[in-house]
Amino acid sequence: MTSSAVAGAVSRAIRDTVVIRFSGDSGDGMQLTGTQFTMETALSGSDLSTFPDYPAEIRAPAGTTYGVSSFQIHFGAREILTAGDELDVLVAMNPAALVVNAGDLRVGGLIVADTGAFSRRNIEKAGLEGDPLEGELVRPFKVMKLDMTKLTADAVEPFGLGAKEALRCRNMWALGLMLWMYGRDKDVTVAWLEKKFAKAPAIAQANIAALNAGHAYGETVEMPSDVVGYTVARADLPPGVYRTVNGTEALAYGLLAGLRAVGLERLFFGSYPITPASPLLHVLANLRHLGVVTFQAEDEIAAICSAIGASYAGALGVTSSSGPGIALKTEALGLAIGVELPLVVINSQRAGPSTGLPTKAEQSDLFQAVYGRNGDAPVAVIAAASPSDCYDVGAEAVRIAVRHMTPVILLTDGYLANAAEPWVVPELEEVVPGAGRPGPGGNGGNGSFNPYQRDPETLARVWPVPGTPGLEHRIGGLEKHYDTGNISYDPENHARMTWARMEKVRRVADDIPEQQVEVGTAGGALAVVGWGSTYGPIRKAVSLSREEGLDVSHVHLRYLHPFPRNLGTLLQAYGRVLVPEKNTGQLVTMLRSTFLLPAEGMSKVTGKPFKVAEIRAAIRRALEAA
Amino acid sequence: MTSSAVAGAVSRAIRDTVVIRFSGDSGDGMQLTGTQFTMETALSGSDLSTFPDYPAEIRAPAGTTYGVSSFQIHFGAREILTAGDELDVLVAMNPAALVVNAGDLRVGGLIVADTGAFSRRNIEKAGLEGDPLEGELVRPFKVMKLDMTKLTADAVEPFGLGAKEALRCRNMWALGLMLWMYGRDKDVTVAWLEKKFAKAPAIAQANIAALNAGHAYGETVEMPSDVVGYTVARADLPPGVYRTVNGTEALAYGLLAGLRAVGLERLFFGSYPITPASPLLHVLANLRHLGVVTFQAEDEIAAICSAIGASYAGALGVTSSSGPGIALKTEALGLAIGVELPLVVINSQRAGPSTGLPTKAEQSDLFQAVYGRNGDAPVAVIAAASPSDCYDVGAEAVRIAVRHMTPVILLTDGYLANAAEPWVVPELEEVVPGAGRPGPGGNGGNGSFNPYQRDPETLARVWPVPGTPGLEHRIGGLEKHYDTGNISYDPENHARMTWARMEKVRRVADDIPEQQVEVGTAGGALAVVGWGSTYGPIRKAVSLSREEGLDVSHVHLRYLHPFPRNLGTLLQAYGRVLVPEKNTGQLVTMLRSTFLLPAEGMSKVTGKPFKVAEIRAAIRRALEAA
Amino acid sequence: MTATPAAPLTAKDFASDQEVRWCPGCGDYAILKSVQKTLAELGTPREKTVFVSGIGCSSRFPYYLSTYGFHTIHGRAPAIAAGVKLANPELDVWVITGDGDGLSIGGNHLLHALRRNVNLQILLFNNEIYGLTKGQASPTSRLGTRSPSTPRGSIDPPVSPTAFALGAGARFVARSIDTLAPHLTEVLRRAHAHQGAAFVEIFQNCVVYNDGVFESFTARDVAADAQLHAEHGRPLLFGPDRSKGLRLRPGQLALDVVTLGEGGVTEADVLVHDQTNRALALLLAGLEPPAFPEVIGVLYEDPAPSYENVLHGQIAEERAQRSGDLAAALHGSSTWTVD
Amino acid sequence: MTATPAAPLTAKDFASDQEVRWCPGCGDYAILKSVQKTLAELGTPREKTVFVSGIGCSSRFPYYLSTYGFHTIHGRAPAIAAGVKLANPELDVWVITGDGDGLSIGGNHLLHALRRNVNLQILLFNNEIYGLTKGQASPTSRLGTRSPSTPRGSIDPPVSPTAFALGAGARFVARSIDTLAPHLTEVLRRAHAHQGAAFVEIFQNCVVYNDGVFESFTARDVAADAQLHAEHGRPLLFGPDRSKGLRLRPGQLALDVVTLGEGGVTEADVLVHDQTNRALALLLAGLEPPAFPEVIGVLYEDPAPSYENVLHGQIAEERAQRSGDLAAALHGSSTWTVD
């Protein structure tokens, strides 16, 4: 399906990349609209990146600014790494959506507004005096006023829906128009609507009618002279079978691929709902036919405890939450460290402290992950950089947890969890049975069995599983004797065990790849070091800066504890090190203490992603100062 | 009461300092014995330091090595800073006590053993073949064999106790002998026994008889020629009214002094029992007439939550636990940070991770205190250095929490909690009403009131208290607007509030003294930087090294977050910085990241205090390497 | 500081200046109204009233009241409220929680607040779902509830909030319905009058994620037949013309529905509600439509000394017996002087 | 790996090689003996048996058994045990907890393990004190208990473990006594036979911190008069010559002690124990000496499908309906090819 297929009569302008934001009330279905536009756009061969953004309230009163829900998509004929700094098009379904988002539109950008929703009442609800479509606010932009409300009502009239249901089809009308504007197909959406409303055909047909009407409107109706359709060429993506995936789906699949790779049958997922971590529970609850057991526990403590119990029983225990919930898991995590069981703890970070901003993403839980426990309690910590990277990181977390018999904390965030992008469906490797999994250990004879026998290479302990005759053993949180596994209060033994636990996790560094340079050179004037979901903006900013001829490179960390073994030497090779983080400076602190490196932080704690422009400016400043 | 009073006929040798360890079964009353010896020794004018050490089990089966309970006291005519590296005298009430402790005795030291307890059965229970008093084990030492069991039985015979009760008086006989040996009085102990057993006069009299018999034994009976009585001169302590105090008592008083200083009426103490934190709950439960409300909550979460509720209601909320319990408080601590209420969180650190070694002390919760929360969630962190320092630190924690409207984490450990020393009873200053406490804030009018109005100097918010008309307000864990205090999802506002919270805590540094040098000079070849209960051994080691002429100084931190404002400059002035810690290296990591200082760690993770000799050796190595 | 006006406060005086942010049609709106009305009727001054909540749609409640309020963390409201009350017993403290907040993550604190009998009014908004997190099954969701986390239907047998409270040793246990304003306000008045922990379960409709889950006894047409309004000392009658009642099965601890007049059944046969009988309360709490009516009202009340009173009584004793002089206390039992 | 010997195992075969570390005279020793005896009688292989405990003296239990064991963290044993059981339903999972571990910090997990009906045997050793932390009052301590944390006597009304379990929706609730070996082993056998969560409260004497607290019904001389051993379908009789019984007060939900023969009372007047009646179980759980006997035995049993069975049933269904091929799943609903 190429754009030509729907280009129709009108002449289309060429666009390299485009940023669109669909915005309306929580009730207006903007997330669905965006998701469908994403699907059609992906199928038409563009690369893309999305950014859903919605309020903490379920449905704040209609028309209010804090009830606005938005979905942004950046797509184009080139590699797309971010959701876009500035909007080319803002689809505003009501006045609140307009005032909240207009500021993000580039000068000369297009506003598509549903005038039918700009009633006096809605204007007041948005806290405005007069109609914003007439005022200063929209002066710098192109405005396309359409009474979508009416146009939709007309389109769905044949299906005899109530006014309320009819209105609910507005988003499909807007979607239709946008699909036309960018020469996208609409078959997948039609199919999806038929499936979604299978039980209510009238609603399905009405929505399809609205979709077609919006599409036809662009196709046929006389459009404002300065608004035309566009063609966005296919991106030349590497060959392969593609699908769209968001971070949550990719992570779920990654965990299962990892499970398969270490030859385990069962992944036990104990979790308790919390924004923005719940989607992983929802996705996995639908994958139980693939060897998952999902358990919605009574709280986060029970969630991690059940996962620890499952690991003890020979399954792989996984638990997931967000900052406040992860905090509650701290004590039990200490137990998992003490008894040296494999465990994956996933943290979908959100803005804190405390309840903070549940639907906004932040990277402020790194300290908690690396340092946040009582006692000398080391764990491995890794982070995902993009939606599709969640797959690899999910699999890697399982690999490390099982091979090294250690809890692994996997850091992601609310942005990655919901953002989507095209993804080459990965091939699954052949599995070598028993590989990557510690054995059950040997029985010392006469019923004495030491569950803390260690692999001389990794120091991982054996993993004897209940149900196995002859390996009956007792483990617990009290210190145990290095050689027998029995409770021991001996001071020297405690020291020995403490160092063994530390060294075991340190040796993970011998089992992971050396740190690569993402963009640029190994050494130079400036390295921009990032981790997690800042990947896109940093990579883009560094690439553009290099095109300008600036001597800057991008180093992005997946492994946050332990660090890759070559990281110190690599970073010493740069004149300066800049560390952008969506926190007040956590990775930068770790780099400074570990390598005595005068790394400098760059903080953004608004709960929003970095803009490429912000990082480019910081790069320029850093190089000038140098 | 000077030693002369009891010196009696025998000639006494002079000793400068002495280290005695009383050791026996959990059931043998060694802790009481040690405590009484401490009291008598303090009254006789020695300086001293004690180290109780007991197993995690309540009463492990009699005679086993893991059931051994010990009490060590170091006293002398000089300033005493530690419980002593090596023992001069070991009082061993059974074979297990002998085998467990003999290794700590200096060559030529004295073993006083109750042969009556060295039965075949007890010898086997201790896991030995033959009688240790005959074997290699005691070869390097002087051994004084006494059938205390029989001698005690004879002494208490008149009081017609059962064999079991009679045996229970053994510890008093041993105490009597030791009091004689070091020319200590016994009046206080007699009085204490009369009070303790007021309801059972026969038992009281029997114990007193045993005490006297032990004392008389030394006084009158022909002692082995090489064992004589000793005189330990009075230490010339600074003048003042003295008492003995352990860290727990001092901390309780310090909190109350702090409460008084900020003009508050009520200290609410919400806690849940845990070793070694429980004693603070026990002590405060007996001080309710001084304005304390103690609440034994259902768990640590409820404990901190009740304290937060109390602070919201206008009292000072305090909560206390040890590592695992502190971990559980993490989420609620985030709330206190978010709503900016005063709160004191006391952590009696113990060896971890997880349950670890509940009765052994460690300093491994520093990372947890400084970094261990989700979100950018700063708190002030301070630590106590000695039992009497607990008083000052307790008061200081209250001052900072209230003046800066912030949670303060106070770090102590199981060693400080139980160790005792002489203490100059402090004077209480005059209190300036309302000083050091933020006001309730002003009402913006028409019912709108912003509870986050800030003091321009400290950035502390106001503290409006329920019950006050006109200041009704709502607070919570969601982000709030800087200017109104209402819920706000505005990105820029979140950034503004995040930095305000960080800066508020940073400014605590402007409100605390500059870092002083404990021993030595501000600058030089080597600084030994410590925090917490390593104070004694470090100070002693540095002093002795300086007497040797080594260029080394001791810097001891009370303020761990934020650091004192001059700390960086101060430490830069030393050639090398050595950081001994009872963990795998936590403060050293913070110093490196904060000041890019090549500080070197020195870890001891056996759960035991540093020995002076260990630190002296490290100092020597460091200076040679330099 | 402006004192609360002498003029008696109206329900409107208990509304804060914040816009209410629940979904249109949410049962929480009705509860908010009833609470404001009750507060006005009780005449307790705003400044002496504190609402403490956890996290959830329901827990946003305090923001919409003009009293003191604390929106805390998930499940911990009873513990925080206990701290407020013990620190200042003068305050009138209410707890707002939900079925997830109060019975999933917060079950332990609820248990202990109830058994300690701290004088709190604890209102649990039971919509049998997690609203704020977008509709997962909660501990009170019926078996088979399909939700994002239970796509094949939930398999956890639900817990009954009232049975739980009774088992926990609560001394006031009541039930009402979000939109049943007169009944709800009366129950709230009773809860407030009760000295000690008062537990009130309020059936609350979540229009978005669990709409109509209580229809079987709240729908207009069935209400009379499906609701039994229990009142102490009165026979347990229900039905449009109060023609039906509950009878104790002779010689057993079980209840049957009987119709007056049928088979010679008279009102005398109908069991009289005894709110001091915990076992009866447990039986009533367990009745469900269609076989039985849903029993609402005060199921159980049997006052005992409230925790904060006993606590501060003990402390007063200690203050009377021992000097409050800190300086003296610092000296402890024995001191010596070095000069 | 040496398989468990075919020869039937004896109680001694269930002892581990670890020295038992409780205080001499602790009630835990007796319980350990009875559990080992029961395990031998049940004949479940060691390798299929897992004991999970929290923290406390009682929770040291697993170290002294030769089965699989997990000494976890304070209060969380039921949650960890649930994970073990759900991950491998083949295993026979026991939970050992104490009154502090299970009802103070762990109350919430106990509630949910019981209401979900996970097939676990949960043994709560109730010594009405915190043993391991040196004797503070626990949630089951009687009012006025003097302890280090309550020097003037505790003021928290205690919670009844059995009443709590009944309120939580438990489907097997029983009670026994540490040193009453024959009774205890029988109760343990019943608990094991029950499919679903089985809750057993065991009165356990802490010789060091709460010695003799159960004397009023455990002391030899009073036992017969002060203990009622409830058995389903049998009249609730007690006393040395079973001459006393419990009678249901006519027309009410209350029990009275009656003496056979006195005032024409015959055995027919005595209430017959119905273990399926939750309200009766609640009444029995509430009876206390001296006015009433302490009722032990199985107070309540009414089986329902166990959680892990329903869960794995659902999963089996899904496996039957959907392909387990991960590679296929990765492709999702729609893909496109770039070449």
Ligand SMILES: Cc1ncc(C[n+]2csc(CCOP(=O)(O)OP(=O)(O)O)c2C)c(N)n1
């Ligand atoms: C520690 C923690 N865990 C989880 C959450 C996410 N969370 C917020 S509200 C909620 C459940 C709310 O359900 P309920 O108490 O029934 O309130 P409702 O929204 O239905 O009124 C959850 C799980 C959280 N905020 N904090």
Ligand SMILES: Cc1ncc(C[n+]2csc(CCOP(=O)(O)OP(=O)(O)O)c2C)c(N)n1
């Ligand atoms: C998180 C945590 N909090 C507190 C403790 C301290 N602690 C250990 S056992 C215990 C209470 C034990 O009481 P109970 O469950 O009745 O067991 P018992 O010792 O009486 O058998 C407590 C409070 C702990 N180990 N962990």
Ligand code: SF4
């Ligand atoms: S989600 Fe449900 S409970 Fe929450 S506000 Fe909306 S309707 Fe009310």
Ligand code: SF4
């Ligand atoms: S303290 Fe009590 S419960 Fe613990 S072992 Fe000793 S006697 Fe048993």
Ligand SMILES: [Mg+2]
């Ligand atoms: Mg709910």
Ligand SMILES: [Mg+2]
């Ligand atoms: Mg107990």
